Structures are given as C-alpha cells and as structure tokens.
Amino acid sequence: MSVDEVAPHRRGRPPTLREVAAMAGVSIATASKALNGRQHVGSATRQRVQSAADALNFSPNALAQGMVAQRSGTVGLLTSDLVGRFSMPVLRGAEDAFGSEKMSVLLADARDDHIRQQHHLRALLSRRVDGLIVVGAQPDPRPSLGQDLGVPVVYAYAPSDDPQDMSVVADDVAGGRLAVDHLIRCGRRTIAHVTGDPTYGASHDRARGAVERLTEAGLAVAGGEVMYDSWSEAWGRGATRLLLEREPGLDAVFAGSDQIARGVLDALLEAGKRVPEEVAVIGFDNWEVLATGSRPPLTTIDPALENLGRVAALRLASAIEGRAGHGVEAYPCRLVTRSSTAPLH
Amino acid sequence: MSVDEVAPHRRGRPPTLREVAAMAGVSIATASKALNGRQHVGSATRQRVQSAADALNFSPNALAQGMVAQRSGTVGLLTSDLVGRFSMPVLRGAEDAFGSEKMSVLLADARDDHIRQQHHLRALLSRRVDGLIVVGAQPDPRPSLGQDLGVPVVYAYAPSDDPQDMSVVADDVAGGRLAVDHLIRCGRRTIAHVTGDPTYGASHDRARGAVERLTEAGLAVAGGEVMYDSWSEAWGRGATRLLLEREPGLDAVFAGSDQIARGVLDALLEAGKRVPEEVAVIGFDNWEVLATGSRPPLTTIDPALENLGRVAALRLASAIEGRAGHGVEAYPCRLVTRSSTAPLH
DNA sequence: TTGTACGCGTTATCAG
DNA sequence: CTGATAACGCGTACAA
Numbered sequence: 172m173s174v175d176e177v178a179p180h181r182r183g184r185p186p187t188l189r190e191v192a193a194m195a196g197v198s199i200a201t202a203s204k205a206l207n208g209r210q211h212v213g214s215a216t217r218q219r220v221q222s223a224a225d226a227l228n229f230s231p232n233a234l235a236q237g238m239v240a241q242r243s244g245t246v247g248l249l250t251s252d253l254v255g256r257f258s259m260p261v262l263r264g265a266e267d268a269f270g271s272e273k274m275s276v277l278l279a280d281a282r283d284d285h286i287r288q289q290h291h292l293r294a295l296l297s298r299r300v301d302g303l304i305v306v307g308a309q310p311d312p313r314p315s316l317g318q319d320l321g322v323p324v325v326y327a328y329a330p331s332d333d334p335q336d337m338s339v340v341a342d343d344v345a346g347g348r349l350a351v352d353h354l355i356r357c358g359r360r361t362i363a364h365v366t367g368d369p370t371y372g373a374s375h376d377r378a379r380g381a382v383e384r385l386t387e388a389g390l391a392v393a394g395g396e397v398m399y400d401s402w403s404e405a406w407g408r409g410a411t412r413l414l415l416e417r418e419p420g421l422d423a424v425f426a427g428s429d430q431i432a433r434g435v436l437d438a439l440l441e442a443g444k445r446v447p448e449e450v451a452v453i454g455f456d457n458w459e460v461l462a463t464g465s466r467p468p469l470t471t472i473d474p475a476l477e478n479l480g481r482v483a484a485l486r487l488a489s490a491i492e493g494r495a496g497h498g499v500e501a502y503p504c505r506l507v508t509r510s511s512t513a514p515l516h
Numbered sequence: 517m518s519v520d521e522v523a524p525h526r527r528g529r530p531p532t533l534r535e536v537a538a539m540a541g542v543s544i545a546t547a548s549k550a551l552n553g554r555q556h557v558g559s560a561t562r563q564r565v566q567s568a569a570d571a572l573n574f575s576p577n578a579l580a581q582g583m584v585a586q587r588s589g590t591v592g593l594l595t596s597d598l599v600g601r602f603s604m605p606v607l608r609g610a611e612d613a614f615g616s617e618k619m620s621v622l623l624a625d626a627r628d629d630h631i632r633q634q635h636h637l638r639a640l641l642s643r644r645v646d647g648l649i650v651v652g653a654q655p656d657p658r659p660s661l662g663q664d665l666g667v668p669v670v671y672a673y674a675p676s677d678d679p680q681d682m683s684v685v686a687d688d689v690a691g692g693r694l695a696v697d698h699l700i701r702c703g704r705r706t707i708a709h710v711t712g713d714p715t716y717g718a719s720h721d722r723a724r725g726a727v728e729r730l731t732e733a734g735l736a737v738a739g740g741e742v743m744y745d746s747w748s749e750a751w752g753r754g755a756t757r758l759l760l761e762r763e764p765g766l767d768a769v770f771a772g773s774d775q776i777a778r779g780v781l782d783a784l785l786e787a788g789k790r791v792p793e794e795v796a797v798i799g800f801d802n803w804e805v806l807a808t809g810s811r812p813p814l815t816t817i818d819p820a821l822e823n824l825g826r827v828a829a830l831r832l833a834s835a836i837e838g839r840a841g842h843g844v845e846a847y848p849c850r851l852v853t854r855s856s857t858a859p860l861h
Numbered sequence: 862t863t864g865t866a867c868g869c870g871t872t873a874t875c876a877g
Numbered sequence: 878c879t880g881a882t883a884a885c886g887c888g889t890a891c892a893a
Contacts, residue, residue, distance in 0.1 A: 184586070185644070185666055187886055198864045203888055213862060230642045234579045234588060235886035238869040241529070243579060245643075248623070254608065256805075259599050266625055271632075271639050278593070278623040280611055287616075294616050297575045298590075299530070321530055404809035430809060437782075437811070460601075460806065464749035464775060466782070532870055543880045548872060556878055580870035583885040 186227040194223040206231070237299065246487060247277045247295035249288070251329075252308035256458060257476060261306045261327050264480025269488060274301075283308065296320065302487045304480075305331075310340065310373040323490030327483040328476065330499045337490065338499040339482045341474035343373045346504035347380025350425045350453045350472050353506055355388050358515035359423035359451055363393040365410040365435060366427025367402035374399060377427055377455065393418045402427070407434020415442055422450055422515070429454040429461040429471055436465050436511065451512040457505075467510035474504050531572040539568040551576070582644065591832060592622045592640035594633070596674075597653035601803060602821060606651045606672050609825025614833060619646075628653065641665065647832045649825075650676075655685065655718040668835030672828040673821065675844045682835065683844040684827045686819035688718045691849035692725025695770045695798045695817050698851055700733050702796055703860035704768035708738040710755040710780060711772025712747035719744060722772055722800065738763045747772070752779020760787055767795055767860070774799040774806040774816055781810050781856065796857040802850075812855035819849050 192202035197216060205212045205220035206229075212220075223229075237243040248265065250258040266276055277300055279291035295303065302322050307313050307329025315333035316324055323337075330338035354362050364381050366374045378397045385392060394414050400406040407426060411434065414421055424439075426432035432454030436446060444450045446467060454462060457473035479502055486496055537547035542561060550557045550565035551574075557565075568574075582588040593610065595603040611621055622645055624636035640648065647667050652658050652674025660678035661669055668682075675683030699707050709726050711719045723742045730737060739759050745751040752771060756779065759766055769784075771777035777799030781791060789795045791812060799807060802818035824847055831841055 183666070185641075188888095189886075199887080200865075200889075201863055204863090207888080209889090211862060216862080230638060232886050233643045234582050235869090236888080237579050238583065238871095238886080239888050241869075245622075254604050254804075259604065262623070263599065263625060266623070271624065271636050275639055275643055276623045277590075278607070278611070278621045279616065280608060291616050293575060294620055296530075297578045298620055299577060299579055321528070404811075408811075430805065433809065458805075460775065460803070464778065466749075466753075533872095534870075544871080545873085545880055545882090546878085549879090552872085554873095558878060561878080577870050580885090581872075583870080584872045586885075 185232070186229045188229070188231065191220065191223045191227055191229050194227065195220040242301055243299045244273065245275050245277050245298065245300050246484075247279060247298075247300040247303045249279050249281055249291060249295070249303060249305045250308075251281055251283045251306070251313075255308045256456075257308060257310075257328055258306045260476035261304075261480035261483065264477035264482075265304055265327075265484040266480070268481040268484030292316070292320075296322070302491050304483050304487060305329075306480075306483075309371065310343065311371055323487060323495060325483045325487045325490070327479050334498055337486055337496045339479055339486065340499060340501050341476070341479060342501035342503055343376035343474075344380035344383075345501070346455065346472045346474065347377035347382075347425070348384045349380070349504055349506055350377075350455065351381045351384040353470070353508075353512065354423040354425060354451055354453060355384070355390075356514075357423070357447075357451055357512055360390060361393045361418060361420045362390065362423040362425060363414050363418065363421060364397045364425045364427070365407060365414070365431055366397060366399055367406070367431060369399035374427055381425055393421055393423075402430055404430050404434035404437070407431035407436075408438040409434075411435045411438035412442075415444075423512075424450065424452050426452065426454045429456045429458045429469060432469055432471065432511075433461055433465055436467075436469070440466065447511055447513040453512055457507050462507075462509065465511070470506075470508045470510070470512040472504045473507045475502060478502060530577070531574045533574070533576065536565065536568045536572055536574050539572065540565040587646055588644040589618065590620050590622050590643065590645050591829075592624060592643075592645040592648045594624050594626055594636060594640070594648060594650045595653075596626055596628045596651070596658075600653045601801075602653060602655075602673055603651045605821035606649075606825035606828065609822035609827075610649055610672075610829040611825070613826040613829030637661070637665075641667070647836050649828050649832060650674075651825075651828075654716065655688065656716055668832060668840060670828045670832045670835070672824050679843055682831055682841045684824055684831065685844060685846050686821070686824060687846035687848055688721035688819075689725035689728075690846070691800065691817045691819065692722035692727075692770070693729045694725070694849055694851055695722075695800065696726045696729040698815070698853075698857060699768040699770060699796055699798060700729065700735075701859075702768070702792075702857055704796055705735060706738045706763060706765045707735065707768040707770060708759050708763065708766060709742045709770045709772070710752060710759070710776055711742060711744055712751070712776060714744035719772055726770055738766055738768075747775055749775050749779035749782070752776035752781075753783040754779075756780045756783035757787075760789075768857075769795065769797050771797065771799045774801045774803045774814060777814055777816065777856075778806055778810055781812075781814070785811065792856055792858040798857055802852050807852075807854065810856070815851075815853045815855070815857040817849045818852045820847060823847060 205217040281288035303324040306327045312332040315331040326338040454471035462469040537544045550562040626633035648669040651672045657677040660676040671683040799816035807814040
C-alpha cells in the first residue's frame with residue numbers, strides 16, 4: 172500500500188503534493204513540512220522532497236492553502252473608472268505594497284453603475300478576498316459600502332462618506348497651497364486661479380489652499396475671483412482670454428488641472444505672451460502625456476497617487492491583521508517643475 | 517446527532533452551506549442541490565433552503581467550489597504597463613466579455629521586467645487561473661511565454677512571436693488605409709504622413725496601409741516620404757514646419773498618433789493655416805483626452821481596443837473549453853470623425 | 862524524525 | 878425526494 176496506489180498519471184493537471192511525496196518516498200505530511208521550512212524534518216529528507224518538487228515543477232495550490240488557512244491571499248480592487256487615469260497609479264502602488272508573492276489583486280470595474288458594483292462585490296466576496304480597496308474616479312466623497320462586509324475596506328482617492336470607514340486621499344488644500352507658494356517664490360504677484368467643475372469638492376479645496384497662501388502673502392486672486400467652470404482645455408482657453416482683459420498685469424496662472432493648464436498655455440501663446448518669462452503657468456495632476464507635450468512643458472502638482480495606493484495597501488494589510496483604522500488620511504502632493512514656471516529675473 | 521452539533525457560532529466568518537442546511541433542517545447535500553437549481557428537490561424544501569440562505573446572507577465559497585470543479589473561475593491578466601493607456605481598454609473589454617459572475621480577473625503588472633514577470637506568472641499559476649491574457653504596452657511582437665504553462669494563453673494588442681500561440685491585435689495596415697481613405701474622400705490630394713518611432717513595427721504597418729491607399733488613388737506621399745521620428749507632440753510640430761516648406765500645397769496630414777497630431781495641429785495654427793478648411797488632420801489612437809481637447813477636436817483612427825479585449829476573452833474561453841486556436845488575428849480599426857477633417861467644398 | 866487522520870467548504874455519486 | 882459519503886489539495890495536531 173505504498174507506491175502502487177499513487178501517481179495515477181493525472182493528465183494535464185498540475186502536480187500535487189501527493190505526487191511530490193510519492194516521488195520522494197515520504198508521506199504528504201512530511202513533504203508539506205519539508206517544503207514549508209517547518210522543523211522536525213531530516214535534512215536529507217528535505218533535500219529529496221525539494222528535488223522531487225523541482226523535478227515535478229510543483230507549485231502549491233493556493234486555493235487549497237486558502238481553504239485551510241481561512242485566508243485567500245487575495246484582495247479585491249473595486250474601481251469606478253478603468254479607463255480613467257486616476258485609479259491606475261493607485262492600483263499600481265497597491266500592487267507592489269503587498270508583494271506579488273503574498274497577495275494577488277482581483278480587479279473589478281464597477282463603472283459607476285450601482286448594480287454592477289453590487290454584482291462585482293458579491294463576486295469578490297465569494298472569492299473570499301481578504302480585503303477590499305475601493306478607488307473612485309473623482310476625488311469627492313462617495314457612499315460607503317457599509318460595515319458588515321466581513322472584510323476590511325480601504326477607500327483610496329475618493330473617501331467614503333462614513334467617517335467610520337478608512338480612507339486615504341490626496342491633500343488638495345495643501346496641493347493648492349503648494350502651487351501658489353511656488354509661484355510666489357518665483358516672484359509672481361498677480362496670480363489667477365482657473366479651475367474646473369464647481370460641483371467638485373476638490374475644486375474648492377485646491378482653491379482654498381491657493382487663496383490661503385495668497386492671503387498670507389498679502390495678495391488677492393488676480394481677476395477678482397477664482398474662475399470655476401469645467402475640467403477642459405476649452406475652458407482654460409476661454410478663461411485666459413477673459414483674464415487677459417481684466418488683468419493686463421497678469422504674471423501667473425494656477426490651473427486646477429493639467430487639461431485646463433494646456434488651454435491656458437495655448438491662449439497665452441496666442442495672445443503673444445511669453446511663458447514663463449511674462450506669465451508663469453502651473454497645472455495640477457501631473458498627467459504625463461499632457462504635461463510633457465505642451466509648449467513649454469508644464470510645471471504641475473503631482474497628487475502622488477502611487478503613494479496613495481501604497482498607503483492604502485499598508486492600511487489594508489494592518490486591518491487584515493486585525494488592527495483596523497478609521498477616518499480620512501490626507502497625503503501631501505508633490506511639486507514637479509518643468510519649464511512653464513521660472514523665477515522672475 | 518442533528519441540531520446539536522451544528523452552528524457553533526463561528527464568529528466573523530462567512531456562513532457556510534452547513535449552517536444554511538442546519539437552519540433549513542436538511543442535509544448539506546440537499547441544501548447544495550436546492551441552491552444550485554438541481555432537480556430531485558421538493559419545491560417546499562427548496563424554498564426553505566433558499567430562505568435560510570437569504571437569512572444568513574449566504575454566498576458560496578468559490579475557492580471550495582473551485583477545488584471540486586478543478587476550475588478556479590479566474591483568469592490572469594498579465595500586463596506590461598498599467599499606467600499606459602493601451603492595456604486598460606483591453607482589460608475592460610475582457611472583463612465584461614466573461615460576465616463578472618462567471619469569471620474574475622486577477623491582475624498582474626509585470627512592468628516590462630522579466631524577473632518580475634516570472635514572479636507574477638508563478639503567483640497566477642499557483643492561484644490556478646483557468647487561463648491567461650497577456651497584454652503588451654507596445655503593439656510589436658513580444659516573446660512567447662511558452663507552451664507548457666498548463667493553461668491557455670491569449671496575447672492581446674502585442675502578439676506573441678510564436679505563431680503557435682494565439683494573438684489578437686489591431687489591424688494597423690487597415691487602420692492606415694482607413695485614415696488616408698477618409699482624407700481622399702474629403703477631396704484631399706496632397707497628403708503627408710508624419711509618424712513615430714521607426715523601430716516600431718506599427719509605424720511601418722500604418723504607413724504601408726496609407727501608402728497603398730495613396731497609390732491606388734494615383735497619389736504619392738506629400739513631402740516625398742513618410743516622416744518617422746518619435747511619438748511626441750514636439751515631433752508633430754517640427755515635422756509640420758518642415759512639411760510646410762517642402763509642400764506649400766499641403767492639404768492634409770495623417771499623423772501616426774494623436775500626440776503627433778496635436779503637434780501638427782498647433783504648428784498648422786501657428787503658421788496661419790485653417791484646419792480643416794485648408795489642411796485636414798487625422799490622428800491615430802483616439803486617446804480621448806488628447807483628441808477632444810484640441811483645437812479643433814481631432815478626427816482619428818480608433819484601434820478598438822475594447823473590442824480586442826472582448827475577442828481575447830472569447831478566444832480564451834474557447835481555449836479553456838478545449839477548443840484552442842493559433843496564429844494572429846487582426847481586427848479592424850474604426851474611424852472617429854470630429855472636426856479636424858471635412859470635405860473640401 | 863516520520864506518518865496517520867482530520868478538517869477547510871463544496872459538489873457529485875449512490876444508496877435509502 | 879433526501880442523505881451519507883467520498884473526493885478536491887493542503888496544513889497540522891497527534892500518535893508512532
């Protein structure tokens with residue numbers, strides 16, 4: 172009852188621990204211990220098992236391991252925009268915060284469709300993910316998934332509206348402040364702020380940071396007020412034309428997004444203004460394809476989304492270990508200088 | 517030996533079939549059949565089980581199901597660029613080709629790093645994915661993962677270099693042809709082609725399609741030759757300036773990418789040319805943020821990546837069912853007209 | 862040091 | 878129509 176009943180040549184299927192054990196001439200238990208570095212295994216035996224495993228190209232079945240460990244080694248990533256640009260860096264940061272060996276990422280694109288989201292959620296839960304990261308398409312608060320999911324959840328980029336949940340977001344206020352601070356350090360005094368959709372909380376947060384910093388420097392917003400409209404190049408162009416009429420002495424524009432900044436740049440050039448010599452321009456997002464292709468390349472505020480993803484993963488890992496957290500954590504943005512800003516000589 | 521030994525209040529853990537069965541007062545086997553719509557179950561019984569399941573908010577453990585079914589209901593998505601724009605639509609198309617209920621997507625970002633790729637591959641395989649979709653960051657052929665992975669593989673966007681593998685890609689030749697065809701239908705006769713990196717096979721494919729169509733119309737490439745350099749706005753601007761000198765009668769430009777097209781547009785405007793009245797411009801990629809923000813909005817060729825993802829998923833599903841395929845399948849691109857092209861009145 | 866036996870949650874077979 | 882029971886692949890007390 173040893174060698175005879177084993178290795179029934181299971182065609183195609185990946186080798187199992189049983190086959191490894193059989194080949195090494197030991198029991199399954201011993202093989203398991205040997206491969207997992209457990210003690211109470213003779214080193215000679217361990218060697219034999221290891222060789223057998225290598226020979227068979229054995230790779231343990233993570234599903235089976237998960238069954239006994241009561242842990243799948245998998246986290247769900249629920250996103251609202253897969254084509255959008257914001258969830259990707261987050262995802263990427265998250266992915267390498269837990270190494271690929273320990274944890275895999277199950278992706279689900281909810282597309283802002285509530286019912287689709289519920290479907291995906293069920294699917295993820297039935298796969299017994301150890302935790303969930305939810306990343307929104309807009310930086311504004313979103314409805315909580317609830318507390319009774321059975322697994323910890325971390326919201327990234329877009330916070331949950333329930334303070335009981337754990338959220339990590341970019342600090343838009345500090346980002347706005349950082350942008351204006353840079354312009355002031357460049358010696359600019361007549362600084363306008365053209366930003367996007369006024370229904371976005373992020374617009375107001377960035378504007379608030381900007382105005383705060385202006386006020387500290389004894390300055391007012393050029394053009395008389397923050398200009399809200401939409402996150403588009405067209406609006407950037409239009410706003411700039413207005414601005415140029417109202418404020419001939421304009422020497423800097425803080426745009427609420429890189430798209431808007433592109434519009435600002437184009438309108439400025441068209442009006443014969445030199446950038447950055449006469450007017451400096453700074454954007455927000457550090458959307459590479461936009462920021463590096465412009466004329467001149469765009470200085471901008473980077474919301475450090477990859478870092479957000481990293482932190483989200485860390486928080487989630489802690490929560491999985493049992494140390495849950497609450498509330499919204501805001502992380503600093505980063506200034507990326509290119510050529511659209513420069514000191515006023 | 518019935519109700520007594522069950523429901524030991526397993527704190528926190530999701531309910532199991534056993535608990536559902538206990539609550540409904542039936543055996544596990546019956547509960548399973550009832551929930552799975554199997555026959556040989558009294559409808560009253562079925563009702564009771566269903567209610568119990570609902571009450572407990574039961575959701576079957578997919579890992580356990582996978583163990584017995586020898587199928588995880590999971591596919592791996594191995595991508596080389598998560599931030600890049602090309603893999604995302606593919607991923608999205610794939611994701612909804614197999615409904616979220618049937619199949620979940622395990623994401624892995626290899627980042628063009630070979631060793632990292634191997635790691636991810638092992639992780640995916642140990643999770644017993646039923647199949648693999650590999651999507652590259654560039655449309656050029658990439659090294660095969662090999663045939664002995666134990667699961668079917670489909671390469672999307674970037675084909676495998678092994679014809680034995682199954683690949684689905686965008687038809688760049690047809691795309692180039694489509695672009696020029698559109699320009700010709702608009703009555704243009706002096707058509708230039710400014711494209712990107714000459715080390716990309718895609719540049720040459722698109723150019724080939726373009727030239728073929730030109731030749732059919734008895735036309736030659738304006739400027740004397742296809743202009744290769746890099747996939748950047750700056751090149752688009754530079755090339756256009758050159759072109760304007762060499763070919764004063766220029767009435768259309770086919771740009772090899774939307775980034776290049778943006779540059780072309782800017783240089784044209786700067787030279788006082790009206791688009792599309794005097795010169796028509798068409799891009800390639802349909803990269804929304806670029807194509808809709810430009811002045812005027814850009815007509816472009818959409819490689820239909822989402823469709824590619826869909827087809828990849830379909831092919832993979834077939835292969836999983838046992839009907840494997842081989843070779844490279846090229847899928848048509850789509851013309852998206854905006855305002856940068858128009859008939860010459 | 863090694864092996865036996867059980868359990869993880871589910872499905873399928875077969876006997877009642 | 879219903880219920881034991883045996884897998885699926887693995888980890889781990891516990892016994893030898």
